[in-house]
Amino acid sequence: MTHGRNYWLMKSEPRVFSIEDLAQSPKQTTCWDGVRNYQARNFMRAMAVGDRVLFYHSNAEPPAVVGIAEVVRAAYPDETQFDKTSHHYDPASVPSAPRWDMVDIRYRQTFKTCLPLDRLKQEPKLKDMVLLRKGSRLSVQPVTEAEWTVVVLKLAGAKIS
DNA sequence: GCCAACGTTGGC
């Protein structure tokens, strides 16, 4: 399982954009706009086409990893930063030096049963996951290959994807 | 709806 690819986790509020919404998007693909945190942006800049993403529902009942997506386009400028009508408009960003980037991700699968945050916390091998760190709010974060394997194979019982 | 944890802003 050494594909040279990297693994990530991305959070979305299902009331705003759920994994079902992703599955029903044109080409089952969406651009991940609106990220306005430098650390999260830098992780997106480190993404490559083919990287895998755990799709996480935050502010949900229960909060949970619900499935898998993949990166289909590497980082490029998020146009909403220049759109005055956008909630994500950033007046301090200029087109000659865009401050905020986004990537495109495509749906791959929804787990038969979601993996609630509580379940992840019970797994000793996941104790160092960024998601489980106290106070961690990063909406885009790295996942190690070992963590990916535990989450996808052991807990979700899915085929590696 | 509460609030702890964290990031950002801006006065000094």
Place this chain on the structure above:
DNA sequence: GCCAACGTTGGC
């Protein structure tokens, strides 16, 4: 460059 004030995130 410090730090108080403020805004946001996200579990509970």
